[in-house]
Amino acid sequence: MSEDPQTILVIDDHPLMRKGIVQLVTMEASLRLVGEAGDGQRGLDLALQLQPDLILLDLNMRGLSGLQTLKAMKAADLDSRVIILTVSDSEEDVIAALRAGADGYLLKDMEPEDVLHSLKTAALGQIALGERVASIMADALRHESQPRPADSARLTEREQEILGLIARGCSNKLIARQLKITEGTVKVHVKHLLRKLHLDSRVEAAVWAVRHAGES
DSSP states (O other), X not given: OOSSOEEEXXXXXXXXXXXXXXXXXXXXXXXXXXXXXXXXXXHHHHHHHHOOSEEEEOSSOSSSOHHHHHHHHHHTTXXXXXXXXXXXXXXXXXXXXXXXXXXXXXXXXXXXXXXXXHHHHHHTTBOEEOHHXXXXXXXXXXHSSOOOOGGGTTOOHHHHHHHHHHHTTBOHHHHHHHHXXXXXXXXXXXXXXXXXXXXXXXXXXXXXXXXXXXXX
């Protein structure tokens, strides 16, 4: 990763919470705040304008919700990593956000230092999941239709390699850099392995792969 600070945009419709998050971010030398917004539409506009490395996004907002904002960002093919920071630990919200393309999901009752650690993890290109959120995700995978085991999914050698990197929390961009292939090629491989494993998102694949490590 570059030694330059990672740029971050904060989107939260609660002024006191937003100011607290902004103060937290300014305490970390590896992060540089480039903007803040109090609603989803303004946040989306700023994201497209500023193209930050990281976006910290509240889920429950008036007007354009966090989920709608996230989907709009992904539809615009924004290269930023979007981390949800919310009070909601409901399985429905967690699954919806991660399947919509969120690169992480953190809870507002986390300790400030844990939030900062997760943001630095995200800045390194890794998935940022709070411990409770990871458990919620694992439970959801158990309760839904069972994914296929890796040894019967007929993954190619490259797909197995990429699944291993996903399990380590690597983003598509980080995988592309490590394997010396394009990010577009990584996305194609990820799409194929998700279909073979009967999973819907790369974050699900990361959680699933960690749970099944060493079984095949």
